Structures are given as C-alpha cells and as structure tokens.
Amino acid sequence: MNSEIRTLEPKEVWNKFADLNAVPRASKKEEQVIAFMLAFGKQLGLETINDETGNVIIRKPATTGFENRKAVVLQSHLDMVHQKNSETIFDFATQGIEMFIDGDWVKANGTTLGADNGMGVAAIMAILESKTIQHPAIEALFTIDEETGMTGAMGLKGGVLQGQILLNLDTEEDDEIDIGCAGGIDITAARSYTEETIPENSIAYKITVKGLNGGHSGMDIHRGLGNANKIMNRLLFNGFEEFGLRISKVDGGSLRNAIPRESEAIVVIDRVHHDAFAFEFNQLTSIIKKEFKTIEPSLFITAEVTDLPETVMNLGVQEGITKALYAAHNGVYRMSPDMEDLVETSNNIARVKIGEGKVKIMCLTRSSVESGKIDLSNALQSVFELAGCEVNFSGSYPGWKPNVNSPILKVLIEKYSQLFNEEPQVVACHAGLECGILGQNYPEMDMISFGPTIKGAHSPDERVSISSVQKFWKFTLEILKDIPQK
Structure with a gap:
C-alpha cells in the first residue's frame, strides 16, 4: 500500500512522509525517530545537532542570491499520536503505518496516520535535501513530545536558534494562517x-x-x-x-x-x-x-x-x-x-x-x-x-498571543492571495501549538503557522488531502522566495 503513496505529487514530500511513517515515533518514545533524523541530516552533510532534550536541529546555508535574507526556522514535531481501532491488530512499537489512497485522501489502515505533524516534517526534509529550491538560511527544528506535554519545545534553550522568522508547519486547514493558540x-x-x-x-x-x-x-x-x-x-x-x-x-x-x-x-x-x-x-x-x-x-x-x-x-x-x-x-x-x-x-x-x-x-x-x-x-x-x-x-x-501586526503575516497574506486568488483565513486555534512556548525564550522571533488540510487527527479516521498537500507545498516554496531582507 505504501508504494502507492510514493507515486503521489509532490513526490519529494510523499517519499519523505513514507520514510518517516516507517519509523515508530510515539510521544516520549522517540529514540528511533531521533536517530533517523540525525542520520538524515548527517547524510546530507549538514550541521546536525541533538540538544539535551532530544530535539533535532539541522542547519542549511542560504542558496545563491538569498544570503542577505532573514534566516528562517522551519519547525515541526517528530512524535505522533498512536491510536487504533479495538479490532485492529497493530504494534506501533515495531510496525510502520500502513497507508492507502482513498480518492483525494491518504488514510491509514485502522490506525492514526501521523500526518499530524508528519506532513510538516516531510516538507522540511524535502527542502533540506533539495538542490534546486531557493531559500534563505534555514534552521530545521524538529521537536519531540509535542503531543503529550510539549517538553521538547519547553526544553529548547534560548540562544540555540539564530533565525529571525519561524514557520510552524502544524496547522490543519490549508486556507488558514494561524497567529495564536490555546495553552493547556x-x-x-x-x-x-x-x-x-x-x-x-x-x-x-x-x-x-x-x-x-x-x-x-x-x-x-x-x-x-x-x-x-x-x-x-x-x-x-x-x-x-x-x-x-x-x-x-x-x-x-x-x-x-x-x-x-x-x-x-x-x-x-x-x-x-x-x-x-x-x-x-x-x-x-x-x-x-x-x-x-x-x-x-x-x-x-x-x-x-x-x-x-x-x-x-x-x-x-x-x-x-x-x-x-x-x-x-x-x-x-x-x-x-x-x-x-x-x-x-x-x-x-x-x-x-x-x-x-x-x-x-x-x-x-x-x-x-x-x-x-x-x-x-x-x-x-x-x-x-x-x-x-x-x-x-x-x-x-502557555498560549500564543495573536500579533495582527506581524511582518511575516503580511507576507503570507499577500503571497496566498497572489497564488490562489482568494483571501486566507487569519485565525487562532484551540489546539496547542509550540509557538507560545518557543516565544518565551525567543520573544523577538516573528512566528506564523500553516499547513495542509488534515481531518480526524488523533483518531484512526485521520486523513490528509492529496490536493491540499500540493497546495501547501507550492505555498511554502513561494514563501521561502519572498522572505524579507535582513
């Protein structure tokens, strides 16, 4: 079933998602996925760090012509919620997620899919691996344990990140740009x-x-x-x-x-x-x-x-x-x-x-x-x-207090309108995003959140829209081209 997923466009994203979903990654049990991500960064020859909390940071220099743009932190979390139907025989500790295509949706066979936040992780991996995508200097921040305590974000010390803008790829409606979230x-x-x-x-x-x-x-x-x-x-x-x-x-x-x-x-x-x-x-x-x-x-x-x-x-x-x-x-x-x-x-x-x-x-x-x-x-x-x-x-x-005057928000609204001929929905969500926590140690960092359409997260009905992933990927690449000067 998973071989079908690798044929979807954009192939570079879906292949990384399939690779990721072969690795067990329950919250608080991320040892295998941390090792997977460290090996990925080192294989690319990029600076790769594993902080004392378990977060993985991979740095990639700016492409030619983008050296004077503000550095960007691309952020997603490595862990996923492990849920299955009572009649489903499946061992999350040893098995990779079994995926299949149903119309415009990718689903899992009786378990959670891991699109939350695996699609964000996969997109960042594809950007890190690419030799053709234009972008400013990138810090890829892969946090752990977002789903059961956000201890990865809480444990990230100030001064580790150098980026001035953070793009959190963990929102679940592709027409929304998120500027705030709930605490818990x-x-x-x-x-x-x-x-x-x-x-x-x-x-x-x-x-x-x-x-x-x-x-x-x-x-x-x-x-x-x-x-x-x-x-x-x-x-x-x-x-x-x-x-x-x-x-x-x-x-x-x-x-x-x-x-x-x-x-x-x-x-x-x-x-x-x-x-x-x-x-x-x-x-x-x-x-x-x-x-x-x-x-x-x-x-x-x-x-x-x-x-x-x-x-x-x-x-x-x-x-x-x-x-x-x-x-x-x-x-x-x-x-x-x-x-x-x-x-x-x-x-x-x-x-x-x-x-x-x-x-x-x-x-x-x-x-x-x-x-x-x-x-x-x-x-x-x-x-x-x-x-x-x-x-x-x-x-x-803590929650993440909305900033309607965010400079990166203005960039995203303008870019979305140009690409899709409609205005995006600027929202705050009732989920826990890591932006509020990260903002405690990085108060000057300009933060925004967006992502593809994902339905039924945290349940075996979880699914991600194929066409939405295409839209999300196009939007992400265009944003990277339009990051402001330092």
Whole structure:
C-alpha cells in the first residue's frame, strides 16, 4: 500500500512522509525517530545537532542570491499520536503505518496516520535535501513530545536558534494562517478505595461503549462529539440509582489529547433485577443513540452477561466518583468574545481507570486566556476533591498571543492571495501549538503557522488531502522566495 503513496505529487514530500511513517515515533518514545533524523541530516552533510532534550536541529546555508535574507526556522514535531481501532491488530512499537489512497485522501489502515505533524516534517526534509529550491538560511527544528506535554519545545534553550522568522508547519486547514493558540494544563485526579466482596445472588455484566469518532481534544472539541467516558458514567450512574449497580472495573479512553472513543466496564447487580435492568439499559441506550445519531451514527453500546469478578468498589467511593464524573465539565466551557467562532476554554475528560482499589481520572484543560485555564482547572479540582480525590496539575504550557501586526503575516497574506486568488483565513486555534512556548525564550522571533488540510487527527479516521498537500507545498516554496531582507 505504501508504494502507492510514493507515486503521489509532490513526490519529494510523499517519499519523505513514507520514510518517516516507517519509523515508530510515539510521544516520549522517540529514540528511533531521533536517530533517523540525525542520520538524515548527517547524510546530507549538514550541521546536525541533538540538544539535551532530544530535539533535532539541522542547519542549511542560504542558496545563491538569498544570503542577505532573514534566516528562517522551519519547525515541526517528530512524535505522533498512536491510536487504533479495538479490532485492529497493530504494534506501533515495531510496525510502520500502513497507508492507502482513498480518492483525494491518504488514510491509514485502522490506525492514526501521523500526518499530524508528519506532513510538516516531510516538507522540511524535502527542502533540506533539495538542490534546486531557493531559500534563505534555514534552521530545521524538529521537536519531540509535542503531543503529550510539549517538553521538547519547553526544553529548547534560548540562544540555540539564530533565525529571525519561524514557520510552524502544524496547522490543519490549508486556507488558514494561524497567529495564536490555546495553552493547556494536565489535570489528574486519583484516590484509593477499599474493595468489597460481591453481594450474594449477583449477576455480572460487561458494558461496552465504542464506535465513537473520537478526534483532537482541541480542534474537534466544539463539534459536540460523544465522549465515551461521559456516556459510560451516565450508564453506570443510572444503573446505580435504579438497581444498586456496583462497579468492579472501568477502563475508558487513552490519551489526554484524544476525545475518548471507547470504554468498558465490569459491573454487578442483584440477579432479581436482571430483566428490569436489561429493559432500562436498552431504553437509556436508545435515548443516548438518538441524542447522538447525527454526529455519532456508529455509536455501539451493549451490556452482556459475563463471569463474576472477585470484588467491587466501596459503595461510598463509587457514589462519590460517579457523581463527580457526572458533574465534571467536559467540552466547550467558554467561547472567545474577541474572535468569532474560537473556543476560548474547554476540557476533555480523557481517561477513566477504576479497578484493584485505585481510581485515576485524567483531563486536559485548554484555554487561550490564562485566567480561563485557571478558572476551569479550579472547578475540576473542586469537584474531584469533593469525591475524596487528590488532584494534581502538571504539564502547564502557555498560549500564543495573536500579533495582527506581524511582518511575516503580511507576507503570507499577500503571497496566498497572489497564488490562489482568494483571501486566507487569519485565525487562532484551540489546539496547542509550540509557538507560545518557543516565544518565551525567543520573544523577538516573528512566528506564523500553516499547513495542509488534515481531518480526524488523533483518531484512526485521520486523513490528509492529496490536493491540499500540493497546495501547501507550492505555498511554502513561494514563501521561502519572498522572505524579507535582513
């Protein structure tokens, strides 16, 4: 399948993308892709640096006639989100991504594609390798761990980069030029509980929620997609209220930056309620499916009789946790009053793990306004602490404040209009771009973000438009020709 990808235009970009996608590159497990990128730079005979954090920097001198232009930092991140459908047999640690063409889209076979941010990485690699592309002096900055903490960007020290302009190639709509983004913070609620023996005359069920779209917890949060953890908790709460349902295990969601698609729970009820529970469960399932039928047509919910577990949660803790999860905010918290259609603040209840005497709930809160991030974080902390949890904040990173007077923004708007006979959309996004973090140590650097059209990032539905990659490549090369003088 991947051989078909190498025939697409522009071949220099798609071949580099195929090379990259053969290398495992999970966040925080980037050893192989770092080695791959270091070997690539050294093979080209270019100055290649691996900083103490793990970022890779490759420097290429200006082509003839462009020596007096401002130096440009081309930046993308090496890691990708590893997600797969439950029925897909795939080992991200050892296998390369299996890609195929579907009309104007390149997709992966049951897994994430890695176009986020692999297309940006591939474009930069193609520029570094080319002997014909005109450009000023280039510093290619390949950061690590963007998806689960942005520790690569955070660890890049001031004074390492010499460029005056940074082009971040990590935006996912080809008609948009991004000048701002949200900051974020990881929230983890945890507690222990006493396990109890199963009540006599119990019957056990395995409850499954799956078939949801999932998606990017920033870029897709406004779409009203189903959250498997919230749906599961609704089912558990109702079962407890109506039939005294007891929880043995819950396992829902995965990564903080992915809207959870699947959840599974093992529960017990008194056998006397078997028929009534089945009827009530089916009624509630029908209601939930009706609520989501437009946007989540493949939602699948079942309750199947299973083997009895050995223990269940302490009753008081169960009641507190299910009520806390019901009350905890998920989704859009506030829209921006200053920028039309921009989500200002949101939360994703990304991971719920209950079992063996431990509860762990993981959220990612985002906001383009620092006070909004703090406000929602405090609200979540309060609701989980009321349920007896210890709440920790970690991985906080700043947003990127828009600069409508950016000189490079003016260059991009003019170039886009000339090339495509329309005005680009100048936006800020509700995702976490690295520009805000990099700007802390490089406050004078003029930054902008753009990229090809990518849909379904952070889910197995991820896909990238072939025609959009062609447009993105043309736009990038023309920008490099038009970088201002020093």
